[in-house]
Amino acid sequence: MEIKRRDFLSVGFALSASLALVEKTAAFNQRSPKKETPMNTRDSLARFKKIPRLSLVNLSTPIERCDRLRKALSAAPRLFIKRDDCLGYLVGGNKLRKMEYVMAEALRRKATVVVTSGGIQSNHARVTAMAARRLGLDCHLVLNGEIPREPRANFRIDSLLGVTIHAVATRAERISKMDEVARELEKRGERVYVVPLGASDEIGSFGFVAAFEEMLAQQKRLGVSFDAIVFSTSSGGTQAGLETGKRLFRRSVKIIGVSADDPSESIRGYALKAMKPMLKKLGLPTTVDESELEVDDKHFGEGYRIPTEQSKEATELFRQTEGILLDPVYTAKAAAGLIDYCRRKKFRPTDNILFWHTGGLLALFE
Numbered sequence: 001m002e003i004k005r006r007d008f009l010s011v012g013f014a015l016s017a018s019l020a021l022v023e024k025t026a027a028f029n030q031r032s033p034k035k036e037t038p039m040n041t042r043d044s045l046a047r048f049k050k051i052p053r054l055s056l057v058n059l060s061t062p063i064e065r066c067d068r069l070r071k072a073l074s075a076a077p078r079l080f081i082k083r084d085d086c087l088g089y090l091v092g093g094n095k096l097r098k099m100e101y102v103m104a105e106a107l108r109r110k111a112t113v114v115v116t117s118g119g120i121q122s123n124h125a126r127v128t129a130m131a132a133r134r135l136g137l138d139c140h141l142v143l144n145g146e147i148p149r150e151p152r153a154n155f156r157i158d159s160l161l162g163v164t165i166h167a168v169a170t171r172a173e174r175i176s177k178m179d180e181v182a183r184e185l186e187k188r189g190e191r192v193y194v195v196p197l198g199a200s201d202e203i204g205s206f207g208f209v210a211a212f213e214e215m216l217a218q219q220k221r222l223g224v225s226f227d228a229i230v231f232s233t234s235s236g237g238t239q240a241g242l243e244t245g246k247r248l249f250r251r252s253v254k255i256i257g258v259s260a261d262d263p264s265e266s267i268r269g270y271a272l273k274a275m276k277p278m279l280k281k282l283g284l285p286t287t288v289d290e291s292e293l294e295v296d297d298k299h300f301g302e303g304y305r306i307p308t309e310q311s312k313e314a315t316e317l318f319r320q321t322e323g324i325l326l327d328p329v330y331t332a333k334a335a336a337g338l339i340d341y342c343r344r345k346k347f348r349p350t351d352n353i354l355f356w357h358t359g360g361l362l363a364l365f366e
């Protein structure tokens with residue numbers, strides 16, 4: 001059965017209607033004032049709801065208590081977990097949330113093919129490929145690293161989907177290769193939509209504004225108010241979305257990103273780059289000082305993908321106390337951060353702390 005793109009467009013609660021709305025949104029954006037005039041919350045919310053979005057998957061992942069983990073860490077705060085490890089598309093995780101906005105934009109621009117990049121085992125590249133295929137779009141991936149003889153984990157899914165893979169030796173070569181691939185495809189008459197690394201731009205990051213709203217509804221149902229959210233950060237889109245959500249919904253929750261690879265200053269820079277146009281689009285003040293973004297770069301150890309003693313201990317603790325699996329690249333290091341904060345008494349025992357599991361579990365099958 002052929003899946004019509006409009007089917008997706010009609011179910012999304014935020015995209016809510018159809019391409020007609022998208023046209024309206026474009027006109028609306030053109031009318032936005034040049035000078036920064038902060039709007040009231042209702043107007044900003046109305047703007048947010050008009051941003052094109054697809055409904056791709058089972059959102060509203062559960063928020064659960066982690067009482068046994070808390071008990072294992074003496075005088076720890078009340079711990080909760082947001083289970084984006086339960087998101088569809090084989091643990092699409094934080095990447096799938098971004099796809100709802102990225103793919104809506106690709107369709108709005110009438111793209112026929114999407115091009116993106118990442119490492120050989122990139123969660124983002126694999127989820128982009130799955131979402132593109134689901135919508136009937138072609139997909140080209142620029143991946144750095146050695147092509148494995150036996151495809152496994154994320155790379156296996158890329159291969160099974162039959163998307164075109166362009167291998168490059170290093171991270172540094174990815175952007176120029178993406179440009180080259182895009183130009184080549186355009187010459188062949190394709191309409192290309194390039195998705196930046198991690199879909200962490202001012203479009204994909206709206207997935208985490210929506211996620212923030214989802215969390216607010218859940219905390220109300222649970223009768224708690226989170227004091228801090230701890231999660232894995234890398235290309236900065238998850239952080240940009242949560243920080244924008246915090247401003248849109250006027251909350252004071254602390255947003256603490258634990259770096260999986262880069263120094264704090266770099267990740268703050270990536271997040272700010274996405275945040276400013278997002279805030280502008282919502283009519284919110286765009287002046288954000290770097291010091292307002294908390295990025296902890298003390299837990300990635302020797303580097304990306306290399307486990308640390310603390311990340312191994314965190315993985316073991318989550319598994320044994322709560323039966324929750326972590327991936328070694330992202331969530332294990334974020335969990336190591338969380339455990340460290342609990343032990344160093346960064347939080348009060350009465351605080352409510354949300355650990356946001358961002359997915360990545362296919363790494364267990366590499």
Ligand SMILES: Cc1ncc(COP(=O)(O)O)c(C=O)c1O
Binds near residue numbers: 094095361
């Ligand atoms: C499982 C997982 N968690 C966290 C992150 C970091 O998210 P972001 O790139 O939005 O900072 C990634 C990014 O690749 C990821 O795959």
